[in-house]
Amino acid sequence: MANVKKNKSKKSTKKQLKKTIKSKTSKNSKSKSVKSKNTKVKTNVVKSKKNVKNIKKDVKNKKTVRKMKEEKSKKSKSKVKESMPIYSNNEIREDYILGYKVLIAENRNLRPESFKKTKVSKSGKDYFAPGNESETPKEIGRIGTEKKWLIRWFENKFPLFNPNVEEKKEKYNPLYQSMPAKGFHEIIVGTPNKNKELEDFTPKQVEELLKVYASEIERLHSDKKIKYVLVFKNKGPNAGASVNHEHTQIVALPFIPPRADEKMSSSNRYFRTRKKCIYCELMNEEKKTERFIFENKSFIVLAPYASRFNFEALILPKAHKTSFKEFLPKDYEDLSEALLFVLKRLKKLNLDYNIVLYYEPQFKAYKEKNSGLHFHIEILPRRQVWAGFELGSGIIVNEVSPETAAKFYRTGKF
Numbered sequence: 001m002a003n004v005k006k007n008k009s010k011k012s013t014k015k016q017l018k019k020t021i022k023s024k025t026s027k028n029s030k031s032k033s034v035k036s037k038n039t040k041v042k043t044n045v046v047k048s049k050k051n052v053k054n055i056k057k058d059v060k061n062k063k064t065v066r067k068m069k070e071e072k073s074k075k076s077k078s079k080v081k082e083s084m085p086i087y088s089n090n091e092i093r094e095d096y097i098l099g100y101k102v103l104i105a106e107n108r109n110l111r112p113e114s115f116k117k118t119k120v121s122k123s124g125k126d127y128f129a130p131g132n133e134s135e136t137p138k139e140i141g142r143i144g145t146e147k148k149w150l151i152r153w154f155e156n157k158f159p160l161f162n163p164n165v166e167e168k169k170e171k172y173n174p175l176y177q178s179m180p181a182k183g184f185h186e187i188i189v190g191t192p193n194k195n196k197e198l199e200d201f202t203p204k205q206v207e208e209l210l211k212v213y214a215s216e217i218e219r220l221h222s223d224k225k226i227k228y229v230l231v232f233k234n235k236g237p238n239a240g241a242s243v244n245h246e247h248t249q250i251v252a253l254p255f256i257p258p259r260a261d262e263k264m265s266s267s268n269r270y271f272r273t274r275k276k277c278i279y280c281e282l283m284n285e286e287k288k289t290e291r292f293i294f295e296n297k298s299f300i301v302l303a304p305y306a307s308r309f310n311f312e313a314l315i316l317p318k319a320h321k322t323s324f325k326e327f328l329p330k331d332y333e334d335l336s337e338a339l340l341f342v343l344k345r346l347k348k349l350n351l352d353y354n355i356v357l358y359y360e361p362q363f364k365a366y367k368e369k370n371s372g373l374h375f376h377i378e379i380l381p382r383r384q385v386w387a388g389f390e391l392g393s394g395i396i397v398n399e400v401s402p403e404t405a406a407k408f409y410r411t412g413k414f
């Protein structure tokens with residue numbers, strides 16, 4: 001996996017931080033600048049792509065993927081220097097009583113202007129645009145040609161997680177449970193066009209992007225220490241996006257994050273008592289209800305029975321598939337269609353949204369006794385702000401019933 005070398009010059013790091021503060025893609029903090037050795041990463045990209053047959057085949061036909069090794073030697077000769085990620089020593093802490101996890105990521109935002117309400121700036125430099133490649137950390141991969149890329153991915157300039165931090169060896173204290181925020185944090189820019197959002201992509205473009213998600217999950221899992229790869233997207237300021245240009249984020253962690261872990265435990269518990277996958281069961285029931293939204297040959301879209309968000313949607317493969325590894329080429333096509341169906345409707349409402357992917361990373365290990373997590377995508381539009389009742393009671397108020405949401409998605413009307 002990506003080996004990294006520490007840059008000892010703190011001064012130059014601070015300078016760099018000030019210089020690049022406006023280009024932030026996620027919240028993060030001060031501290032050490034680290035130089036990433038891309039050689040190994042790039043080799044891994046090539047290697048893992050060999051394993052993803054469908055993707056490779058598709059990509060090979062188009063002769064679009066850059067040859068990483070050639071690129072590497074060319075780059076080492078060129079004088080263009082990519083910007084370096086600014087790592088921090090963030091920490092994941094657990095609540096004393098309830099045990100929920102909090103990522104403490106103190107950062108540069110503690111300046112008076114950072115307390116003002118901000119919107120994502122439409123003007124200003126677009127750091128993700130073609131021509132500004134040197135403003136991002138070194139490229140991990142791209143689809144396109146040497147001169148013109150269609151999709152491009154690289155390490156986050158302000159990663160929440162740091163691949164180099166060491167485990168702390170402190171005496172166990174039940175009050176203060178913490179661990180360093182170790183992991184990888186990447187950005188995938190899905191289009192060179194700053195005016196296109198995911199909902200404006202062609203079905204083929206969405207399909208290509210999904211295949212990049214698949215190959216990146218696979219590549220990051222080639223590091224055995226990585227236990228989960230969280231793929232998510234923030235669109236618009238209400239969904240936490242700080243950069244306007246369309247992009248997806250990928251966080252690879254040495255543990256399974258709580259929400260994915262709870263979903264897996266719950267699915268497996270259900271399977272052990274009923275011998276059925278809970279997602280397969282709910283899908284078969286819900287498609288007969290007014291919460292049904294959309295279906296094609298291999299995917300179904302539903303408004304979950306207890307939706308937390310206004311117009312929340314859940315996309316599931318109809319067959320029990322636990323990860324991209326089990327996808328056929330047609331699945332990518334159908335998932336792209338289902339995703340676009342939902343997002344195009346959402347566009348009419350002008351709502352910001354988050355998208356999160358869930359999959360089963362270690363199904364093989366216990367296939368016999370468990371269902372494994374049924375692959376799914378949550379689309380979480382961000383219309384309502386959680387208030388005192390939600391925070392105090394732990395009960396979420398949703399002002400749009402899933403039945404109304406589903407009707408809107410099906411018909412385009414209320």
Ligand SMILES: [Zn+2]
Pocket residue numbers: 277278279280281319320321374
């Ligand atoms: Zn299932």
